[in-house]
Amino acid sequence: MILSKIPTSGSNIPPLGIPSPGLPTPSSNVALRILRALASLKLTLVLIILLLAGVLIIYYTHTRFVWALAVPFIGFAINLAATVLTNPVFRRQMALLIFHLALIAIAVLIALDWLTYLKGRIEIVEGETFTGQTMSEESGPLHNRRLGKLQLTNENFTVNYTNTDGRLRRTDTRNQVAWVAPDGRSGRSVIGDQEPLLLGGYRFYTTTNKGFAPIFSWRPADGSAEKIGAVHLPSFPRDYLQQKNEWKPPGSSTSVWILLQMEEEIFSRDKPSELRVPDKHKIVVRLNAPQGDNDQRWELKPGDSVPLPDGVLTYQELRKWMGYDVSYNFTLPWLLAASVLAVLSMAWHFWRKFSARPWNPSSGNPNSGNTNAENPGPEHFQQAAADTTADEPGK
């Protein structure tokens, strides 16, 4: 059924090409024509395909190849803005206008997020305080980093496990923290799983990445002050066979291997249990000698010391460390608001459009009715002149 060729009727809005007030006068016809070209719905289709390609590129190359998304998004913004300016449909259909404006807002907010976000990982030993040093982080070019202005102390945490059918399953994580916000306020909170700590716009989430950390004191041979340090062993229980790490005491040139040997089971085989520091364990320290010659090895209990070439290393105790994800996305609530607005206005638009015509088209002669509002059929479609399909740019 080729009804789209039938000219629009029943509308008092000037067809495209006749500039409406506020738009360029005929002397700037070229600008108008460009604007109309940019407002093409065919361009929208092309942009959707470009976005699709961009998504696939991001997904399969595992990169944050921003341009793959930025180009279609900028395209959408231009295409939408041009359409909002030139398409009379948007002057008549409030819902559709709000919807597409919300889409523009979403595109702008996503761009702002790219410019200002921060995403990082940190690890804090129980009893230790984070003061801004992340393990890794990435951020947008306009991010105003204030992580150094806040403090977060990991006071203690528990991670619970069940053991069903011989498989260990993590259940809940609870972490007590003390904090000082960038503005000087301080307090204590319990966070864990889906409850983050919100501090100066940053969100700190506990993660499943956590483990053990032997604490050492280090007395340099040159007589300078004693220092305390923690060696974070790999994630536990995920890397339970790899509980070792290479380490250089602060200021020392000696590299050692630190290995944790547990002499008891942490998790019960038949009842729920909790991640805890093993009471029975020893720490093995090995000099990391280049050729394997001179291979020295010590087994330490708390309080034991090792004489290294440039100082004395004393094993103090074993503690746990917790890994956190930290993120900053100030656009988040706005993005949510714009998305909700988009959905509501879209629902409103379709509601109006559909309630103008019955859901149950009358049955009967298959060759009679038609659905296109340009040519309202005799019975059902009288109200349909206000329908969205009535105006179509680029026809």
Added chain:
Amino acid sequence: MELQILWVALVTYVLAGSLSIIGFVMQRKPERAILALLVLGVVLHTTAIALRWERMGHGPYITMFEALSSGIWNLLLIYTLVYWRIPAIRATAAIIMPILFLMMGWMMMFTPSEVGHKPQVYHTIWLYIHIGFAKVFISTVFIAVGISGIILSRRTEYGAMRFAHLPNDSRLDDLSFRFMAVAMIFQTLMLITGAIWAQDAWGRYWDWDPLETWAFITWLFVIFSLHLRHTYKTKPHTGALLVIGVFIMAFLVFFGVPFVSTDFHQGVGRS
């Protein structure tokens, strides 16, 4: 016990489906009987799922068996509602039900295993809202598929004859795209609530994990098909093919991606 109830529900569905196929071939319209059977089947099925939920302590979305069972349940729940309220779509039963038979057959190939554990991130209300929207989305597309099936089958002489009493193709096309529009709204809500859940659970609202990515690609397909139909005033059978394409895509994402990768969303992976 709950398994027996489930089997009775399936038999009831099969009866409803058979009746609609017989009605189609014989050119009868036993619509009230079909509606009654559908309602009975859905009530029984709901009972079976509720009993299992009660017993297992988690909803029907952990194993493939559960996912298929609840998938069939929500398709039929919404289909039955629409069947009751919008008589214009009743003829689609002859197309919809055989597709569901395939799903039921597929479900029978899995044992209703007893294991299943809900990762910690699943303990949030957003999960249920998110899954609820997803279910309405796919069910609504499914109804559009039924209508599209009629449009396409009418291109054959047999189909044209059997479906002669229905409104013409372009009205069916309009009806089918109404369901697609409703589907798109719920799909958008699904994406938004999914992002809220992800933010809750893993501290990031979007991370291009396989399910997120493919759900977004499906959304783009839906948008594309709506705009294509709008821009080019596509013919009913083109629209029908678009709808079926969207459904296949959505179905693969629903029942494929979560069960190919080991967890629903990759973020759940670490222990």
